[in-house]
Amino acid sequence: xxxxxxxxxxxxxxxxxxxxxxxxxxxxxxxxxxxxxxxxxxxxxxxxxxxxxxxxxxxxxxxxxxxxxxxxxxxxxxxxx
Amino acid sequence: xxxxxxxxxxxxxxxxxxxxxxxxxxxxxxxxxxxxxxxxxxxxxxxxxxxxxxxxxxxxxxxxxxxxxxxxxxxxxxxxxxxxxxxxxxxxxxxxxxxxxxxxxxxxxxxxxxxxxxxxxxxxxxxxxxxxxxxxxxxxxxxxxxxxxxxxxxxxxxxxxxxxxxxxxxxxxxxxxxxxxxxxxxxxxxxxxxxxxxxxxxxxxxxxxxxxxxxxxxxxxxxxxxxxxxxxxxxx
Numbered sequence: 110x111x112x113x114x115x116x117x118x119x120x121x122x123x124x125x126x127x128x129x130x131x132x133x134x135x136x137x138x139x140x141x142x143x144x145x146x147x148x149x150x151x152x153x154x155x156x157x158x159x160x161x162x163x164x165x166x167x168x169x170x171x172x173x174x175x176x177x178x179x180x181x182x183x184x185x186x187x188x189x190x
Numbered sequence: 191x192x193x194x195x196x197x198x199x200x201x202x203x204x205x206x207x208x209x210x211x212x213x214x215x216x217x218x219x220x221x222x223x224x225x226x227x228x229x230x231x232x233x234x235x236x237x238x239x240x241x242x243x244x245x246x247x248x249x250x251x252x253x254x255x256x257x258x259x260x261x262x263x264x265x266x267x268x269x270x271x272x273x274x275x276x277x278x279x280x281x282x283x284x285x286x287x288x289x290x291x292x293x294x295x296x297x298x299x300x301x302x303x304x305x306x307x308x309x310x311x312x313x314x315x316x317x318x319x320x321x322x323x324x325x326x327x328x329x330x331x332x333x334x335x336x337x338x339x340x341x342x343x344x345x346x347x348x349x350x351x352x353x354x355x356x357x358x359x360x361x362x363x364x365x366x367x368x369x370x371x372x373x374x375x376x377x378x379x380x381x382x383x384x385x386x387x388x389x390x391x392x393x394x395x396x397x398x399x400x401x402x403x404x405x406x407x408x409x410x411x412x413x414x415x416x417x418x419x420x421x422x423x424x425x426x
Contacts, residue, residue: 124338125296125336125372127294127295127296127297127298128294128298130298131298174255175247175251175252175255176247178248178251178284178291178293180290180291180338180339180340181291181293181338
């Protein structure tokens with residue numbers, strides 16, 4: 110079965126996000142006052158898996174072995190058929 | 191004695207590193223294309239600076255998962271030396287050969303300039319020719335070089351004297367202004383547990399000749415060579 114995994118990688122709570130700070134600053138220059146801005150990375154991955162559980166396991170493997178760095182990131186996975 | 195400098199697509203300090211090893215230090219050194227793997231035993235492997243895989247995903251993340259890194263890990267497990275410089279340091283952290291991560295600078299832009307470093311330990315094959323507390327001037331050139339590690343790991347690194355270099359000012363003080371990328375505890379050189387792998391963001395190969403305004407980095411390579419000579423002398 111073909112599944113689509115939506116994988117979101119974000120910085121762990123408390124981690125400095127310099128890109129977000131720069132973007133927020135630039136928004137301020139454009140007149141948009143913001144209280145908070147965070148950046149996340151979204152991966153859409155289509156692949157074959159036996160079932161939803163297998164698809165989630167595979168997506169988790171992708172996160173742990175490449176997509177996320179466990180020192181600074183956490184990840185969320187959503188699997189769809 | 192023979193060194194290898196591994197070239198990934200996007201490495202750009204590979205020839206500089208080889209030049210210092212072969213022309214300045216007088217030691218044989220091969221440039222090894224990453225797809226060729228380590229086809230013979232080497233005494234030391236250098237992962238050079240550059241932008242492997244265009245820094246896609248995270249700097250060093252993709253190079254760290256190439257097959258040649260299995261050879262580098264096997265090489266390190268035999269107790270042989272591995273030096274990662276800049277992008278090479280990012281690759282070592284991503285591959286788990288050294289702990290922590292080198293991530294985007296606190297002020298998120300590319301910084302290229304000379305900085306001062308304090309030598310934090312001489313108990314390593316990479317720093318033995320320095321003196322503890324030496325202040326040296328070496329260039330940095332990176333956008334993703336801010337060292338980050340969890341609190342318990344920082345304690346462990348401090349307790350085991352596994353921090354090789356910290357950013358400092360000309361007098362050796364750890365002031366906020368002297369920490370160009372916002373690294374935790376000013377750390378910019380980290381050793382693995384067995385001390386035969388060093389990851390450092392500054393470029394010692396760019397400070398190994400007086401004509402380049404500093405030769406403070408040369409002792410990193412000379413320390414490695416001395417260590418290898420000694421090890422060979424002991425075993426033969």
